[in-house]
Amino acid sequence: MKKLICLCLGLILCGCTGAPTAQNDEVKKVNVNVIEVSASTIDEIEEMAIKDVEETNEKLKSERDALGEEITDYNSYTKNVDKVKTYYEGALKQTELLSIRLREYAYKYAELIMNEDTSYKVKYKDLSGIYEYIYEDAGKAMYEIYDKTLKDMYDMYCDGIIKDAYDEIDYDEWYDVHSDAYDDWYDARSDAYDIWYDTRSDIYDFQYDLRSEVYDHDDERVQKKMDKFKKSILRMKEDVND
Structure with a gap:
């Protein structure tokens, strides 16, 4: 129902892995002082x-x-379970960083439009691109991290090599390994969903509020909305560096 309400509002306005790269991403710092989008056009x-x-x-x-490719059976899973956990941690970190960048794209998109020497009517129309290209297109593509990339981890381990070992391992041991694997997978996937949902919600609210102020020709309120969104992005960048 909430998604339906958001869509209606939009229509009204519009008329642990062993891979070194994952470990590097975990310690990567972002510049907390600026919006890091080097683009000169909305295209x-x-x-x-x-x-x-x-x-x-x-x-x-x-x-x-x-x-x-490294974890191919029950024994190799139990020996490398920490690498699976590290993969989840790295995936969530990269998803969180992506969520910040999407907010930055939305902000820069709005900034370019508001700096153009065009009418309020044109600005109002052009700002709908935040909804179409970032909220909708990029947001839906981001959903695949939750719905496919992380979902497949269940098939690989819980419903794959761990399940296959059911008749070969002491039940109590097997149950504990399976339960822990499921909990790790479920928690990571739930966190990924929350990141995705919050990202789209923030971007939707930003473009909705901004277009409303443009519609009212209220430049002061437009700037306040821009400043508030930018401040929230920079705060997130500080948090992700902690």
Whole structure:
């Protein structure tokens, strides 16, 4: 119902892995003082946003598959369970960083439009691109991290090599390993969903509020909305560096 309400509002307005790369991403610092989007047109941002999501997801899938080549049976799983946990941690970190970048794309998109010497009517229309290209296109592509990339980890381990060992391992041991694997997978996937949901909600609210102020020709309120969103992004960048 909430998604339906959001869609209606939008229509009204519009008329642990062993891979070194994952470990490096965990300690990567972001610049907390600026919005890091080097684009001069909204067309560039539209391309950058979807490409960023697709490349991030491909990287996570590549790291997941590399882990799958290393962990091929129950014994290798129990010996390398920490690597699975590290993969989840790295995947969530990369998803969180992606969520910040998507917010930055939305902010920069709005900034470019608001700095143009055009009418309120044109600005109002152009701002709908935040909804179409970042909230919708990039947001839906980001959902695949939760719905496919991390979901497949269940098939690989819980419903795969661990399940296959059911008749070969002492039941109590097998149950504990399976339960722990499920909990790790469930928690990581739930966190990924929360990141995705919060990202889209923030971007939707930003473009909705901004377009409302543009519709009312209220430049002061527009700037306040811009400043508030930028401040929230920079705060998130500080938190992710902690």
